[in-house]
Amino acid sequence: MDAHGHAHEMPWIRRYVFSTDHKIIAIQFLLMSLFFLVVGGLLAAMIRWQLGFPSEPMPGGMLLPDEMMAPTPAGAIMLPEFYNSLVTMHGTIMIFFAIMPLLVGVFGNLLIPLQIGADDMAFPRLNMASFWMAFPAGLLMLASFAVEGGAAGAGWTSYAPLSASGEYTGVYLGQQLWLISLTILGFASLAGAVNYITTIINMRAPGMTWFRMPLATWALFITAILILLAIPILAGALIMLLFDQTIGTGFFLPASDGEPLLWQHLFWFFGHPEVYILILPAMGITSDVLANGARKPVFGYHAMVLAIVSIAFLSWIVWGHHMFQSGMNPMLGTTFMITTMVIAVPSAIKVFNWLGTIYKGNIHLHTPMLHALGFVSMFIIGGLSGVFMASTPVDVYIHDTYFIVAHIHYVLFGGSLFAIFAGITFWYPKMFGRLMNEKWGRIHFWLTLILYNLVFWPMHSIGIQGHMRRIYDPTQYEFLQPLQPINQFITVCVFALVAVQAIYALNFIISIWKGKKAGNNPWHANSLEWTVPSPPPHGNFELVPIVYRGPYEYSAPDVEEDYWLQDAPPPRETAAPALEPQPVAD
Amino acid sequence: MSQPAASTADRHPMPGMMVYNVKLGMWIFLLSEVMFFTALIGSYIILRFAHPDHFAEPGAVLNVPLTAFNTFVLICSSVSMVKAYAAITQGDQKGLRFWLLVTILLGTFFVGVQVVEYIILAREGFVPMVELYGVAHEIEGAALYGATFYTMTGFHGTHVTIGILCMWFVLYRAWQGKYSADNYGAVEIMGLYWHFVDLVWIILFTIVYLI
Numbered sequence: 091m092d093a094h095g096h097a098h099e100m101p102w103i104r105r106y107v108f109s110t111d112h113k114i115i116a117i118q119f120l121l122m123s124l125f126f127l128v129v130g131g132l133l134a135a136m137i138r139w140q141l142g143f144p145s146e147p148m149p150g151g152m153l154l155p156d157e158m159m160a161p162t163p164a165g166a167i168m169l170p171e172f173y174n175s176l177v178t179m180h181g182t183i184m185i186f187f188a189i190m191p192l193l194v195g196v197f198g199n200l201l202i203p204l205q206i207g208a209d210d211m212a213f214p215r216l217n218m219a220s221f222w223m224a225f226p227a228g229l230l231m232l233a234s235f236a237v238e239g240g241a242a243g244a245g246w247t248s249y250a251p252l253s254a255s256g257e258y259t260g261v262y263l264g265q266q267l268w269l270i271s272l273t274i275l276g277f278a279s280l281a282g283a284v285n286y287i288t289t290i291i292n293m294r295a296p297g298m299t300w301f302r303m304p305l306a307t308w309a310l311f312i313t314a315i316l317i318l319l320a321i322p323i324l325a326g327a328l329i330m331l332l333f334d335q336t337i338g339t340g341f342f343l344p345a346s347d348g349e350p351l352l353w354q355h356l357f358w359f360f361g362h363p364e365v366y367i368l369i370l371p372a373m374g375i376t377s378d379v380l381a382n383g384a385r386k387p388v389f390g391y392h393a394m395v396l397a398i399v400s401i402a403f404l405s406w407i408v409w410g411h412h413m414f415q416s417g418m419n420p421m422l423g424t425t426f427m428i429t430t431m432v433i434a435v436p437s438a439i440k441v442f443n444w445l446g447t448i449y450k451g452n453i454h455l456h457t458p459m460l461h462a463l464g465f466v467s468m469f470i471i472g473g474l475s476g477v478f479m480a481s482t483p484v485d486v487y488i489h490d491t492y493f494i495v496a497h498i499h500y501v502l503f504g505g506s507l508f509a510i511f512a513g514i515t516f517w518y519p520k521m522f523g524r525l526m527n528e529k530w531g532r533i534h535f536w537l538t539l540i541l542y543n544l545v546f547w548p549m550h551s552i553g554i555q556g557h558m559r560r561i562y563d564p565t566q567y568e569f570l571q572p573l574q575p576i577n578q579f580i581t582v583c584v585f586a587l588v589a590v591q592a593i594y595a596l597n598f599i600i601s602i603w604k605g606k607k608a609g610n611n612p613w614h615a616n617s618l619e620w621t622v623p624s625p626p627p628h629g630n631f632e633l634v635p636i637v638y639r640g641p642y643e644y645s646a647p648d649v650e651e652d653y654w655l656q657d658a659p660p661p662r663e664t665a666a667p668a669l670e671p672q673p674v675a676d
Numbered sequence: 677m678s679q680p681a682a683s684t685a686d687r688h689p690m691p692g693m694m695v696y697n698v699k700l701g702m703w704i705f706l707l708s709e710v711m712f713f714t715a716l717i718g719s720y721i722i723l724r725f726a727h728p729d730h731f732a733e734p735g736a737v738l739n740v741p742l743t744a745f746n747t748f749v750l751i752c753s754s755v756s757m758v759k760a761y762a763a764i765t766q767g768d769q770k771g772l773r774f775w776l777l778v779t780i781l782l783g784t785f786f787v788g789v790q791v792v793e794y795i796i797l798a799r800e801g802f803v804p805m806v807e808l809y810g811v812a813h814e815i816e817g818a819a820l821y822g823a824t825f826y827t828m829t830g831f832h833g834t835h836v837t838i839g840i841l842c843m844w845f846v847l848y849r850a851w852q853g854k855y856s857a858d859n860y861g862a863v864e865i866m867g868l869y870w871h872f873v874d875l876v877w878i879i880l881f882t883i884v885y886l887i
Contacts, residue, residue, distance in 0.1 A: 208689075212697040280708055288701045292692035299690065322708045326715025330827065338805040339823035341719065346806040346819050347727050352719055634689070 108222070110214035111628055112199045117521055118221050119195030120514070126187040126228055128595075131588050133180040140168045140176075142581025144563040157240055170562045171260055174243030175235070177560050181246030182268065185368065186275055187228045189502060192510045193371040194279070194317065195224065198286050198310045200517060204619035204626065205307045207295025207635040207657075212288040216281050223278035227271045234267035242268035245560060247361070250342030250353040254334040262335075269332045276321045276328070283321070286314035295618070295657075297637030301395070302656070304617045304641040305388060306513075308395050309374025312402045313367050320363035327356035354416055358409035366405045368502060369469075370398055372509030373440055376462045378641075379512050380444055382615050383459030384451025385652050387642035390443040397436035397443075404433045414482050415489045423482045430480040437473055441466065452645065452652070456613070457531030461512030464539050468504025472497060475550065490560075493553030499546045511535070511594070518598075519612055519624040524605030527597050534593040541587040548576050614653040617641040621657055702865040706872050709835075713876055716831060717883065720824040732816035737802055738825075739793065740885050746789045747881050750836075753782035754874045757867045767857035769850070776847045776863075779870070783840045790833050794826075828880055835873045842866060 106114060139148050147165025158175075159166035199217065203210055211217045234241040241264045244253035248268070256262035290311045294303070303311075331353065333339040340346030342353045381388045388394060410418060410426035444466050453459070475497040478484050488494065518526050552573045557564060564570040564577065611620040618635055619626070635657040643654040648661060693700050724731050734740065756778040763771030797803075801812035804826040806819040846866050849855065855863055 213701060280705070283708070284701050284704050287704050288697050292689070292695075292697050292700055294690040294692065296688060296690065318704060318708045319711050322712035323715045326712055326719070329831075330716075330719065333804070333823065333827065338807055339827075340806040340819050341723070341823055343806070347730060348820065349723060349726055352722055355722075356715060356719065 108218060110210070110218045112203050112211050112214070112217060113521065113625060115217055115221050116196050116198075116200035119191050119199060119224070120521070122221075122225055122228065123188050123191040123195065124595075124598075126183050127192070128591075129232070130180055130184040130188050131591065133176050133183065135584055135588050136168070137173070137176050137180060138581040138584040140173055140562065141564060142578040144565050171240060171243060173562045174245075174259065174560075175241040175261070175264070178242045178245050178248075178268075179231070179235070182242070182272075183228075183231065184502070185246060185364075186272060187224075187231065189368050189506050189510070190279070190364075191224060193368065193375075193506065194282060194310070194313060195221070197306065197371055197375060197513055197517070198282060198314070200520060201304075201306050201619065202286055202289055202310055203293070204520065204622070204630060205304045205617050205641075206290060206293060206298050207618045207631060207637065208289060208293040209629045209631065211285045212293060213285050217285050220278045220281040220285070223274055223281070227274040227278065230267055230271040230274070234264040234271070237263045237267065240264050247357055248331065248353075249357075250331065250334070250348075250350045251344060254331060254342045254348075254350075254353075256335070266332060266335050269328045269335070273325055273328050273332075276325045279317050279321050283314040283317040286310060287318065290314075295631075295635045295637055298618075298656075299637075301392065302637055302640045304374075305377035305391070305394055305398075306371070306374035309370045309377075309398055312398050313370045316363040316367050316370075316402055316405065320360045320367070323356060324360035324364075327353060327360065330356075351413075351416060351418070354413050355409070358412045359406075361412065362409040363402075363405045365501075366401055368506050370401065372465060372506040372513075373398065375509045375513040375516075376444065376465045377447075378615075378617070379458045379462040379516050380447050380466070381642045381644060382516075382613050383454050383456060383462065384448040385454065385644045386447055386451040387640075387644060388443065389446030389449075390439070391640065391642065393439055394443055397439045400436045401433060404429060404436070408433060411480055411485075414485045420482075427480055427482050431477065434473070434477060434480075441470055441473070457526070457528055457535060458512040458516035458613075460532060460535045461508045461515065464535065465505055465508040465512065468500055468508060468542075472500030472505055475500060488553055490558055491553035492549040492557045492559060495559050496546050496549035496553060499549070503542060503546070511538075514598070516613065517619070518601065518605075519608030520619055521625060522602050522605070523608060523624045524601055525608050525612055526601040526605055530593055530597045534590065534597065537590045537593070538587065541583050541590060544583040545580055545587055548580055552576055611653075611655075614651070616643055616653050616656055618656055621655055696861060698861050698865055699868070702868050706868065709872060709876075713828075713831075713879075716824075716828050717879070720828060720883070723820050723824060727818075727820055730818040730820040732821060734886055736816050737797070737800070737821070738885055739796075742789065742793065743881060743885055746786055746793075747877065749782050749789075750786045750874055750877055753779045753786065754871050756782060757870045761860070761863050761867045764850075764855050764860040764863050765857060769853060769855075772850050772855065772863065773847065776843060776850060780840055780843050780847065783836055783843070783870075787833055787836055787840070790829065825884060828884060832873070832877055832880055835876070839866075839870055839873055842869070 105111075109115060109118075136148065145167050147162065147167055148159065149165075151159045151166030151168065152161065154166065158169060158172040160169055199211070202208075239256070239261045241261070242248065242253070243259045243261045244265065248265070252258050253265055256265065259265070290303075290307065330339070330341040334341050334343060334348070340348040342348045342350050344350055377388050377394060408426055408430045410422055411430045414423050414426075448463075475493070478488060479494060479497060515526050515531055518524070555573060557570055557573055565574060608624040610623055612624075613620070618631075618637070621635060622630055622632075637656050638658065638660055639654065639656055641656055645652045646654045648654075756775045760772050760775035760779060763775055799812065801808075801810045801815050802822055802825075803809055804819070804823040809819040809822050843866060846862055849862065
């Protein structure tokens with residue numbers, strides 16, 4: 091195939107930097123978003139230092155400039171303005187530049203063409219443009235730390251009027267860079283979404299019907315639709331806010347009759363689909379890995395697909411549950427409460443189907459499987475704590491407390507990030523041709539799982555006791571002072587949790603060169619990406635594959651092995667018997 | 677067109693949407709455009725309901741007859757776009773070039789009139805800035821009127837401008853003879869985009885100028 095020839099003649103810069111190959115773009119997204127994951131983690135560690143040891147000199151704080159830290163003889167103490175920036179940027183970077191590109195940018199690019207049997211995306215150059223918009227957007231976001239006034243400090247939700255005028259936060263340019271950076275990232279996401287949807291609709295290999303697609307691809311498809319329709323709403327809101335900031339319009343400023351609540355409506359109309367953008371691909375990855383680890387077909391495949399679709403649909407009519415305490419009409423609150431509760435149904439269907447998948451399975455506890463099990467168990471906790479917030483009477487009490495912080499981290503860290511670890515470990519061979527170290531993978535998993543729960547479980551408790559979110563110094567309130575030992579405990583555990591991630595980082599880096607050679611199908615999985623070499627060549631498939639069955643035919647009685655590749659021709663004896671002419675009964 | 681590297685002729689992909697990738701991609705992209713204008717138009721409707729005092733009666737500030745004529749021009753440009761598409765499906769190169777040029781000129785006229793309208797309105801004190809609204813001259817309404825007007829029509833005008841730039845590119849390629857009765861995808865998706873922008877304007881004209 092001439093596509094193979096081309097790859098080897100291309101200069102280095104076209105192969106690895108401005109590459110149009112979806113696998114290389116996936117790796118670029120991977121490196122970018124892992125970098126931002128580290129940045130976001132370090133920001134979180136700084137936040138925790140201030141919460142655990144308020145206004146005590148921060149170790150290493152002298153390295154930071156005076157705009158962030160107040161130097162004292164004993165060391166540098168964090169300034170409240172910088173704390174605001176930290177909270178804002180931790181949320182922004184983790185959501186938009188770590189989790190979202192990890193799930194959508196990395197796995198969307200890597201898996202979609204491979205799992206549907208296509209040679210590349212429908213629009214490879216648009217795909218390349220997507221990365222080269224996302225990366226500068228991230229750099230712009232980071233650069234905002236260095237400008238006068240510091241980085242944006244109005245929270246990752248940037249509620250107006252706090253965000254609409256620099257007079258309130260002292261942040262002028264930083265907030266504008268935040269808006270511009272997210273707008274550019276929005277273009278990148280849109281380019282990706284158009285690509286994924288077109289590719290999945292139009293480029294499936296012969297025999298790859300809709301209901302033979304792996305659930306990872308299904309989830310990414312639905313996610314791409316959510317991105318396509320949600321991001322433009324955010325873009326519109328960002329642009330109006332930018333106009334408020336720069337040319338002096340008054341869309342969101344009450345002083346000039348603007349509507350601050352309008353920002354919240356627009357933001358959450360985008361924001362709630364965004365929540366599912368951050369979890370649906372994780373669910374898809376988990377489904378693939380669980381079936382593989384349990385050596386059983388996914389329980390209720392069709393129900394899984396329908397659950398994804400209905401979650402995506404419902405995600406458009408629940409945004410008001412973020413605004414119960416914003417002064418919205420209580421009648422609307424009840425409506426949004428009901429729609430939100432309804433989402434628990436498809437989510438529970440998925441959870442029970444995962445349990446059904448591993449029930450009586452021949453379970454192989456490899457590292458990706460461990461992470462997938464971690465995802466399911468943490469997602470149950472995060473999902474259940476979500477029901478607390480969804481009911482308006484309870485939300486009155488726990489709104490904007492650490493309970494919500496615990497909830498979002500149970501869903502995004504315990505949920506999405508564990509699935510991401512599972513996915514990276516599982517598909518690592520398709521990116522680098524080698525396997526990650528199994529022993530260190532397990533050590534990393536167990537340490538992360540334990541420390542993660544030590545960090546976030548107590549947050550439920552301090553949240554119930556009234557510890558508010560985004561507070562600079564909790565000890566200023568007498569009723570929060572008894573919680574300080576818990577805060578210190580959480581902080582110590584966060585440092586350990588961040589440190590433990592070095593195991594994963596080292597495992598990841600060293601395995602690129604020293605890992606065990608993977609071969610085509612190290613996990614004995616079924617979907618099409620495992621029929622090609624690791625890493626697959628430019629153009630992926632030697633011949634366009636023909637698909638005969640679904641992706642989860644594990645332990646099928648018709649074949650000797652406990653897996654059955656999607657493109658393996660059916661054995662002759664089990665092929666449908668030819669219809670013999672029957673004697674007509676009189 | 678959809679399968680540049682199909683290695684074996686007998687292995688066709690699943691039927692999908694039965695349209696080639698670029699056309700499908702354009703339709704999908706236009707869906708996101710719908711949502712973008714929904715955000716702007718939705719905000720306008722909410723702000724207008726919340727603060728009717730900010731908005732003037734139709735025709736009190738804005739020049740409706742001029743814009744009605746401009747709307748007519750834009751609709752004509754959609755017709756000429758269809759003529760360009762119809763020409764190339766018949767392999768008529770000359771017709772393609774002629775009608776593309778007509779579309780570009782009509783589109784440019786539309787944007788030109790909009791710019792002139794902006795300048796006149798701004799001189800009359802109709803601006804998006806809270807501090808400057810009605811300062812130059814006493815006019816009806818208040819700042820939200822200016823802000824929503826310029827944001828919506830401005831983003832529409834930007835879309836028309838981008839369309840014109842892309843159309844110059846299509847025209848350049850047409851001049852090179854890149855399109856034929858078998859290969860007119862670029863002209864078709866150009867048309868899709870152009871008609872979408874036209875449609876958005878009809879909605880904007882109705883809710884901003886007439887209601």
